[in-house]
Amino acid sequence: MRKLILSLVAAVLASIVIVGWSISHYAQQHETKVASRATAERLQALKLVGSNFAQILDDNHIANQQQAHLSLINSWNRHNPEQLSLINQDQFPLPPSLKMQFIHDGQLLLQSDEGVSLHYLLPNTSQVLNIYTNIIPVVPQSHNINMIYTALFYIGIVIILLLWVSPLIKQLLNLSKATQSFGMGDLKQRIPIAKYSYISEIEQEFNGMADRIQQLLDDNKLLSRAVSHDLKTPIARLRFGIEALEETDNEQLKLKYFSRLNHDLDSMEELVSTLLSYARLDQANIQPELAPLELNAWLKSKMASYTLDKHDLQFVPNPTPVWVHSDVMYLSMQVGNLLSNAERFGQQQIKVQLTQRGNVATLRIDDDGKGIDEQEAMQVIKPFVRGQQSRGNAGHGMGLAIVNRIGDWMGSPLSIHRSTELGGASMRLTFNTLKNKKTDQV
The missing domain is CATH 1.10.287 (Helix Hairpins)
Incomplete structure (x- = not known):
């Protein structure tokens, strides 16, 4: 059982970590690549636009048209998020190394926290065209930060998983202990079944x-x-x-x-x-053939075929039909044993009465014998156990045991009482009646 629990937890945790980590890493790489590609394409387009724009502004034919340059720049700024500006070259200070590169290449790309900016030299007019963008270069996040966030995520998953698995582990351990104790000879060992148990069916089957x-x-x-x-x-x-x-x-x-x-x-x-x-x-080993049965009619037929020499047998049916699910053969065995028991210990009278209250029907078989003491009622239903009143009578003490055994698995349990009318024993079988059964089905 310990191996099962450890393998279960290990398999679930490994699956979460491996699959989750792989998906997270792939998503991060994919997102970085997509963002980098989009940024590169946008910068390339801006470089092409800036280069063409610089050539137009530096054209000799319009070199003195300062007002036209400003109008063109203002029109661009109103319709585009990238902002243009035109300044004199001496107003664009650069370090010596970058200044030489700028003069040589004619263009320069600078990066800052505010975004990427493009700068073009206009040699004919000694001016500089500036294009300011809001493009932030894609910088991969720190590996340590990613590790911390990922670790926190998986710790949360593990906590949730353990909260779910811990009741299952406890139930499996209880099942293992109960099985071991039962195998060692403790036949009274049973498993308490919780209301929300994950393995309640297994626990019920074990019990x-x-x-x-x-x-x-x-x-x-x-x-x-x-x-x-x-x-x-x-x-x-x-x-x-x-x-x-x-x-x-x-x-x-x-x-x-x-x-x-x-x-x-x-x-x-x-x-x-x-x-x-x-x-x-x-x-x-028994497969009872349960079928709908109307008890009034069946008992009436049963009493008609049952003859007694020394006793007066009285049958009192229920005023309305009583439908139950039962096996005729085993029900006949129950009633036959109870009638034989009443005949053996009764003096002169035996009364069979069927009543119904709600969804429960009760079959009573009373006699006018000495009855069974209350303290003996739970003992005489055991095999080969006979009450004090049965001493000297024939039999082996099996009749009530057979009735009780059949009642346990057929749904017609036996209970023993004192008859208030005849004074002797009152043997009672209870049944769950069928609902919505038509009364004309007999």
């Missing part, structure tokens, strides 16, 4: 994976303990029965022993079947 692994290991432990505990008794009875068969010649006793052996085999077969049924109820 879901950890829950499934922990559930699988817990189930394996329960199954191992159940097999070792619950199978010992029928195996011991089988062993004693076989020994008794070997020691007796009485045909009636043999038939009695054979009957007991068959009963013990049935008990073992029932236990193994229950274990396999529970083991198959793994969310990762």
